[in-house]
Amino acid sequence: MAYSRPCKKCGETFQPTGKLSWVCENCKKIISKELHDKRRATNKKKTEGYKVEYFANKQKLDEIRDNVTIQKWKILSRNYKLGKRIWGVKFTREKLAEDLDLPYATALRCLSLDRCNERNWELYKQGKISSFKLAMICSLKNYEFQDKIVDIVIKDEISTSQIKELNVDNIKDMNVVRHELAIAKGYSRENSAYSNFKIWINRGERFMKMNPCALPKDKIEDIKLELKKLKKDIKEYVEIM
Numbered sequence: 001m002a003y004s005r006p007c008k009k010c011g012e013t014f015q016p017t018g019k020l021s022w023v024c025e026n027c028k029k030i031i032s033k034e035l036h037d038k039r040r041a042t043n044k045k046k047t048e049g050y051k052v053e054y055f056a057n058k059q060k061l062d063e064i065r066d067n068v069t070i071q072k073w074k075i076l077s078r079n080y081k082l083g084k085r086i087w088g089v090k091f092t093r094e095k096l097a098e099d100l101d102l103p104y105a106t107a108l109r110c111l112s113l114d115r116c117n118e119r120n121w122e123l124y125k126q127g128k129i130s131s132f133k134l135a136m137i138c139s140l141k142n143y144e145f146q147d148k149i150v151d152i153v154i155k156d157e158i159s160t161s162q163i164k165e166l167n168v169d170n171i172k173d174m175n176v177v178r179h180e181l182a183i184a185k186g187y188s189r190e191n192s193a194y195s196n197f198k199i200w201i202n203r204g205e206r207f208m209k210m211n212p213c214a215l216p217k218d219k220i221e222d223i224k225l226e227l228k229k230l231k232k233d234i235k236e237y238v239e240i241m
């Protein structure tokens, strides 16, 4: 007669196979599944934390960029005036960038804040737009539309890289570009809604294949209730589609 003992977890009598097995084969599986899920949940939580940090860092970088733009502009603007006084018309923005060891494009962009009007400086001071974006807008050729572009950038939340696309020489074309940017944004939003929906469905399908025994006994009723409610919600959602 093989040696048997009660399982420490479920109490049922079983025949231990290994030296130290205090729990039955079935409970062993449940325990290892619980450990696995716990580890997964911890990892997921960590990843969420990383995500928060990742996007917060973008904000930090934006603040640095904002300060740097203003500081560079103050120095460049002052030195451009000094250079003109010293060397007259011979003095150019290229020369200024070279003397200050700055890339020409950066120098031009920062210097363009000299062309920013009172109204838009006020919007900057109110925190409605960053100096980095403002400099970008002021460096566009069509600076007679400065107010219009500033309004579009604030209202449509246009990114720095997209500002260049608004560099057209009339309001009509600007509205066309604006429309295209809105479509591109809507399109990526739609696609992300779709793919997230798919991920949720696939994950749910995988859960449906799971043996309900793997769930803690005292939680089964709760899940049952939630699933029933979900079934009703899904039915209603499908009907309005």
Ligand SMILES: [Zn+2]
Binding pocket: 007, 008, 009, 010, 011, 012, 023, 024, 025, 026, 027, 028
């Ligand atoms: Zn057991």
